Amino acid sequence: MNLALLKPGEKGKITKITASGPFKRRLMDMGMLVGELVLVKKVAPLGDPIQVAVKNYNLSLRKKEAAGILVEKID
Amino acid sequence: MSKYTANKNIITVAVAGNPNSGKSTLINAVAGTMLYVGNWPGVTVEKKEAEFEFQGRKIRLVDLPGTYSLSPYTQEEIIARDYLVHKQPDVILAVVDSTNLERNLYLAIQLMELDIPVVVALNVYDELEKKGYRINIRAMENMLGDKLIPTVATQKKGTDKLFKAIIEVADNPAAYRPKQLTYDEDIEDAVKYVEQYIKEKHPLLAEKYPLRWLALKLMEGDRQVMQETRLENEGFLAEGAVNHLRKAHGDDIEAIMADARYAQVTGLAREVLKKPDILKIELTEKIDRVVLNRFLGIPLFLMAMWLVFKLTFDVSMPFVDWADAVITGPFTRWVEVILGFVRVPGWVVSLATDGIIAGVGFVLIFVPVIFAMMFFITFLEGSGYMARAAFVMDRAMHSMGLHGKSFIPMLLGFGCNVPAIYATRTLENPRDKALTALLIPLMSCGARLPVYVLFVGALFPTHSGTVLWSLYMMGILLAVLIGIVFKHTLFRGEAPMFIMELPPYRLPSMRSLTIHTWEKVKHFIVKAGTYILAVSVLVWFLLNMPWGVKHKRDSLLGQAGQMVAPVLAPLGFGNWEAASALITGIIAKEIIIGTMAEIYIEEKKDKEMRTTPTFTEDLKKIGISFAAAVEDSVTNVFSTLKIASISTDNQAESRGLISVIQDTYTPLSAYAFMSFVLLYMPCMVVAIAMKHEFGTWKWFWIAFAYEIILAWTVAFVIYQGGSLLGLGG
Numbered sequence: 068m069n070l071a072l073l074k075p076g077e078k079g080k081i082t083k084i085t086a087s088g089p090f091k092r093r094l095m096d097m098g099m100l101v102g103e104l105v106l107v108k109k110v111a112p113l114g115d116p117i118q119v120a121v122k123n124y125n126l127s128l129r130k131k132e133a134a135g136i137l138v139e140k141i142d
Numbered sequence: 143m144s145k146y147t148a149n150k151n152i153i154t155v156a157v158a159g160n161p162n163s164g165k166s167t168l169i170n171a172v173a174g175t176m177l178y179v180g181n182w183p184g185v186t187v188e189k190k191e192a193e194f195e196f197q198g199r200k201i202r203l204v205d206l207p208g209t210y211s212l213s214p215y216t217q218e219e220i221i222a223r224d225y226l227v228h229k230q231p232d233v234i235l236a237v238v239d240s241t242n243l244e245r246n247l248y249l250a251i252q253l254m255e256l257d258i259p260v261v262v263a264l265n266v267y268d269e270l271e272k273k274g275y276r277i278n279i280r281a282m283e284n285m286l287g288d289k290l291i292p293t294v295a296t297q298k299k300g301t302d303k304l305f306k307a308i309i310e311v312a313d314n315p316a317a318y319r320p321k322q323l324t325y326d327e328d329i330e331d332a333v334k335y336v337e338q339y340i341k342e343k344h345p346l347l348a349e350k351y352p353l354r355w356l357a358l359k360l361m362e363g364d365r366q367v368m369q370e371t372r373l374e375n376e377g378f379l380a381e382g383a384v385n386h387l388r389k390a391h392g393d394d395i396e397a398i399m400a401d402a403r404y405a406q407v408t409g410l411a412r413e414v415l416k417k418p419d420i421l422k423i424e425l426t427e428k429i430d431r432v433v434l435n436r437f438l439g440i441p442l443f444l445m446a447m448w449l450v451f452k453l454t455f456d457v458s459m460p461f462v463d464w465a466d467a468v469i470t471g472p473f474t475r476w477v478e479v480i481l482g483f484v485r486v487p488g489w490v491v492s493l494a495t496d497g498i499i500a501g502v503g504f505v506l507i508f509v510p511v512i513f514a515m516m517f518f519i520t521f522l523e524g525s526g527y528m529a530r531a532a533f534v535m536d537r538a539m540h541s542m543g544l545h546g547k548s549f550i551p552m553l554l555g556f557g558c559n560v561p562a563i564y565a566t567r568t569l570e571n572p573r574d575k576a577l578t579a580l581l582i583p584l585m586s587c588g589a590r591l592p593v594y595v596l597f598v599g600a601l602f603p604t605h606s607g608t609v610l611w612s613l614y615m616m617g618i619l620l621a622v623l624i625g626i627v628f629k630h631t632l633f634r635g636e637a638p639m640f641i642m643e644l645p646p647y648r649l650p651s652m653r654s655l656t657i658h659t660w661e662k663v664k665h666f667i668v669k670a671g672t673y674i675l676a677v678s679v680l681v682w683f684l685l686n687m688p689w690g691v692k693h694k695r696d697s698l699l700g701q702a703g704q705m706v707a708p709v710l711a712p713l714g715f716g717n718w719e720a721a722s723a724l725i726t727g728i729i730a731k732e733i734i735i736g737t738m739a740e741i742y743i744e745e746k747k748d749k750e751m752r753t754t755p756t757f758t759e760d761l762k763k764i765g766i767s768f769a770a771a772v773e774d775s776v777t778n779v780f781s782t783l784k785i786a787s788i789s790t791d792n793q794a795e796s797r798g799l800i801s802v803i804q805d806t807y808t809p810l811s812a813y814a815f816m817s818f819v820l821l822y823m824p825c826m827v828v829a830i831a832m833k834h835e836f837g838t839w840k841w842f843w844i845a846f847a848y849e850i851i852l853a854w855t856v857a858f859v860i861y862q863g864g865s866l867l868g869l870g871g
Contacts, residue, residue, distance in 0.1 A: 084397070089215040093641050095400035096211035098245055109430070112439040113537035116546075116640055118430075124242050125430075125644035127533045129540070132641060 068140055070119070071133035073107040079138030080104055086135030098122035099136060152193075152200040153312040156229075158222060158253055159237030160246050161208035162526070162645035164265040166190075168237055168295035169205050170654040172305070179661045181837055182207075182221050188567075196305045204231065210245065212252045214366035217572065226256050227351060232312045234260045235304075240270040240277060240292070241646065243415055247407045250286075254320035257352040259311045260288045263304055267292035269646075274418030282414040287321030296651040322354060325402045328387050333357045335383035343378075347371055361387075362396045426526070426646040433530055443534045446527065447553055450518045455557045455588070456778035458510035460771035465510065467767060469503035472760035493682060501678025504730070505671040508560055508827065512666050515554060515561035516659040522550070523568055524650030529642060536640060542622050543629025543637065544581075545574040552578065552621070555585030556614075559824060563831040564662060571638040577628055579832055580845050583824040584621040586614050589732040593819050596735055600803040601812045609813070613820055620821070620852065632844070670830045674729075677826050681726055694741045699725060713818060713854065714811030714861035724818070730825045735799070742802045810869050814861040821853035 073079050081103045084091055098121050099105070108125065109118040116129040159165040169177070173192035182189045190205035206225060207218035214220055226234065234253050238246040254260050264270075264277065283290050289307040293300035311318040324330055336357035341348050347356065351371075359367040361384060368374045378384075384395075391398050433442055474495045481491045522528045528547065536546030547569050555562035562582045569575040594613055598606045629637075684699040694700050695718065703722030710716045710724075723737040807815065824832070824845050832842040 089213075090639055090641075092211075092213050092215055092396060092400070093639060095397060095404075096213060096248070097641060097643070098248070098404060100401055100404055109434050110436070111434070111533050111537060112436050113534075115537045115540075116533060118434065118533065118644060122242075122244050124245060125426075127529070127640070127642050127644050129536070129640045132639060 068138055069134045070105060070107070070136040070138050071117070071130040073105075073138065073140065075107050075109055075117075078104060078106045078141045080141055081136055082139050083137040084135060085137060086132070090132065090135060094132075094136065097126055098124075099126075104141070105136075105138060152202055153233065153309065154202045154204065154229075154231040155233045155235050155308055155312075156204050156206055156226060156231035156258075157235045157237060158206045158226070158249065159208060159265075160210055160239060160242075160249055162643060163208070163237045163239040163246060164295045165208055165237040166205070166658075167524075167651055167654045168263060168265060168293065168301070169203060170657045171295050171298045171651075172301050173203055174653070174657060177657065177661065179665065185217055185221065185572075185837070187217055187221055196309070199309050201305065201308070203235075209249065211249060214364050216570070218570070220366065223256075226253070226258065227355070231258060232315070233308050234258050235308060236260050236262045236288075237265050237295075238262055240264045240267050241273065241275070243277070243411045244404070244407050247410065248403055250288075251323055251403055251407060254286065254288070255322070255352070255355045255358060257319065257355065259315050259318040260286075260320050261304065261308050261311055262286070262288050262290045263295075263300070264290055264292045265295055266648075267300070268294045268297075273424075276416040278414045278416070282410070285321070285410055285414070287319065289318065296649075296654075323406050325399075325406075328383070328390060329361075329398070329402060332361055332383040332387045336360055336379070339378050343376075344371070344373070347373075358399065362399050424646070429647055430530070430644075433527075434533065439534045443531055446531070447550065450522065450550075451553060451557060454511065454514045454518055454554065454561070457775045458514040460774035460778065461510035462507045464767050464771040465506050466503065468764050469499060469506065472764060473503075474499055475760070476757070489686065492686065493679070497679045497682030498675065500682075501675040502671070504678060504827075505667060505674050508558075508670075509663055509667065511558050512561050512564065513659055513663050515557075515565065516662045517655060519550070519565050519568065520655050520658045521650055524648070524654065526645045526647040528568060529644050532642065533644065540637070540640075542581075542625030543633060544578055544625060545569055545571065545638070545640070548574060548578040551582060552585055555582040555587060557588055559583055559585065559587045559828045560831050563828055563835055564666075566835065573633055573638055576836065576841055577625065577633055579835070579841055580628065580848075581621045581625055583828060583845055583849060584617045584624065584821070586617045586820055587731070589730050589825070590819055592732045593734050594816055596799060597803060597807070597812045597816050600800040601807060601809045609816075613816055616817060616856075617820055620856075624848065624852070665834070666831075669834050670827065673830045674827060677729060681729060684725075694722070700741075709854075710818075712862065713857040714814045715807065715818075717806070719806075720815065724822065727819065728823060728826050730827060731819060734819060738802075739799055742799060810861060810864040813864075814857040817860055818853045818857040821849055821856060823849050823853070 068079070069085075070079060070081075081099060081101050083101060084094060084099065086094060103121060106120040107117060108120055111117070111127075116127050117133060118125055118127045119133075120126075157165060157169060169190060169192070173190075173194055176192040176194050178191045180189050180191075181187065187207050190203075192203045194201055194203075204225065206222040209216070209219045209222050212219055212223045212226075214223075225231075234256070236250045236253050238250060240246075250260065250262060264279070270277065277292075279290050279292070289311055291300055291304040291307050293304055295301070325333070333354065337353050340353065340356060356367065356371070360371075360373060360379060363379075373379075387395065387398070432438060435442075477494055477499060478491060481494060519528075522531070528550070531550060532546030534546070535549040539546050539548050548566075550568070551562045551565040553562075554565050559582050562585065563579055566575045566578050566582075569578060594610055598609050602609045681699075684702070685694070685697050687698045688696075695704075699722050700718060702725055703718035703720075706721040706725065707716045707718045710721055719738065719741050722741060723734045726737040727734040803812070824842065829839075829842045829846070832845070833839050
């Protein structure tokens with residue numbers, strides 16, 4: 068399961084970051100860390116990118132980028 | 143070390159912080175008009191500096207680019223940390239958005255690793271209080287060893303205290319050495335190991351860099367630091383304690399460090415931040431529900447854009463017309479009178495009025511547009527809506543290799559390409575920015591419209607709307623096409639990441655808006671002004687050389703036109719008149735008509751009789767017309783569905799032109815000509831804006847090269863294809 072597959076309103080816990088290089092570092096700098104809770108809030112009107120809440124703020128990223136974040140869905 | 147000596151003459155303060163932390167608002171609030179805006183050497187990232195006195199002490203502020211971290215991956219981050227590491231400011235002012243403590247402190251603790259005293263501004267403190275949060279500042283100061291001052295930059299609250307604290311810290315640096323937060327034991331062991339190694343083997347590096355910071359960066363495998371220190375091949379990072387760390391946690395020390403830093407910040411926030419019992423639904427949340435709604439998102443965005451476009455051009459156009467009228471009217475007349483009085487030769491008068499004043503006037507008529515546009519763009523950016531616009535449009539723009547934020551500069555391009563180029567400033571990534579700027583000239587600007595209007599009026603009187611529409615669409619479609627081509631050629635490689643914060647909505651302060659806007663306008667007048675003036679004078683010479691030339695055909699311009707004409711023959715307009723007009727069109731495309739009028743209408747209505755008004759009458763008129771411009775500007779805003787555009791004045795002149803054009807062009811060659819005008823090159827002012835914005839002529843030359851080839855090809859296909867299909871008649 069990765070972050071891009073979660074639907075709006077669904078929550079996940081990050082299990083692994085498979086992205087690499089600058090992408091990975093940027094994600095981590097923005098607070099996307101293993102163990103962190105992420106809530107998918109919205110999908111853009113054209114289907115991409117998505118808006119997520121992490122560390123109490125809003126972040127948007129393309130689905131392709133979100134796919135590099137593995138999550139475990141939480142109910 | 144020297145930085146721990148007290149009482150410096152001038153205190154250098156580097157201002158660091160996350161984007162959207164209110165950093166620039168804070169700087170505008172304290173330094174305001176003293177700000178000097180330039181670029182960081184070699185890059186397009188803006189650098190702001192200011193020197194001012196505060197309570198008898200001289201302070202030099204250096205604004206670092208907004209960053210989330212000090213990693214070596216973005217231009218902004220590299221600039222910020224290079225400055226901090228190598229220039230060693232006396233104090234770092236870390237501007238923190240108190241409502242987003244964790245992510246902001248993540249940067250702050252990285253700043254503290256640099257062993258420079260840090261003063262933290264807990265900005266947007268009013269919002270935090272309004273939300274019912276509390277921060278135990280004393281406890282936080284104890285944990286960090288920094289001074290913390292709550293501020294509200296938009297209201298200039300807390301800034302005096304902040305600078306008092308900065309002076310206090312700068313005078314007693316030893317007492318305010320930032321506490322080094324300790325990581326887990328195995329990390330600390332590794333740090334010690336690396337520090338020891340550097341001290342022994344590379345004492346010079348230990349002098350040059352903050353030691354702990356260097357050790358941490360080397361452990362993270364920071365590419366840039368590795369290269370700078372040339373320690374890449376020494377292998378010590380695979381030994382001893384570092385090796386242990388690697389084995390225990392896998393290879394990725396960078397991730398471990400990010401984790402550890404966030405863990406510290408989270409722990410700290412948990413201790414000092416008291417959350418309210420009931421969390422209110424925030425305003426931002428409510429606005430986003432509407433603005434980012436699946437169905438409403440795009441219509442609302444388009445409406446917002448229409449409003450920005452309308453406001454920009456409606457508000458500015460009356461002032462453009464006013465400035466134009468004043469300069470070509472009374473001002474030119476005064477200069478003529480004065481020059482006549484001192485009895486200079488006629489050509490000097492002509493050079494002064496047709497060359498220099500026309501050039502200056504040309505610079506000035508851009509000022510209202512740039513002012514209005516920068517104002518609204520800064521507002522969009524500062525309010526937080528720009529990020530939403532990017533979010534809504536990214537999917538569409540991404541298919542052309544662009545970023546969601548590219549949409550706005552492109553749209554503004556339909557009004558005028560010049561402010562559009564400046565609007566690319568909102569794009570952080572140099573690649574996105576360059577590609578957007580390259581495509582902007584394909585957006586048919588207001589200056590091209592008079593040319594279309596004339597030709598369409600002359601040759602397509604019954605289908606004027608459709609023909610006009612088709613030209614605009616041609617520009618858009620070609621932009622999509624060229625965008626895709628560039629994406630796979632010039633800009634090959636992975637698209638830059640989109641990962642972007644959606645900041646809370648905030649009302650930008652008027653002071654910040656006006657300062658920012660004025661900076662841009664000032665820059666334009668000074669920098670672009672010089673070039674534009676030079677080119678106008680050059681064109682004047684082309685038109686009037688050799689001395690005493692009687693017929694335009696024999697002027698340098700006419701000769702150049704005759705040389706170029708054969709190249710244009712396959713496009714259907716291979717005459718020197720068209721070629722000469724196109725050459726002068728490099729200044730601005732609406733000048734094409736002016737040149738044609740001058741060439742075709744030989745007997746220039748010799749100085750129409752006019753009663754010369756007196757100086758006071760002129761002044762009065764200028765005042766009255768300015769008042770009228772203000773009125774027009776206001777009524778324009780409220781009159782819906784009307785967008786002002788640069789009007790084709792001088793009806794009589796164009797009527798004469800229309801009949802000449804009907805004689806010279808067929809509908810087919812006219813269409814080819816209009817397409818050519820749409821595409822053939824960015825005008826000179828756009829070129830200068832590009833140079834100005836990117837610090838190099840490179841992008842202009844690329845735009846120039848592809849556009850001229852594109853224009854020729856398109857016009858060729860239209861004319862030859864049309865002729866084959868029998869549309870030539």
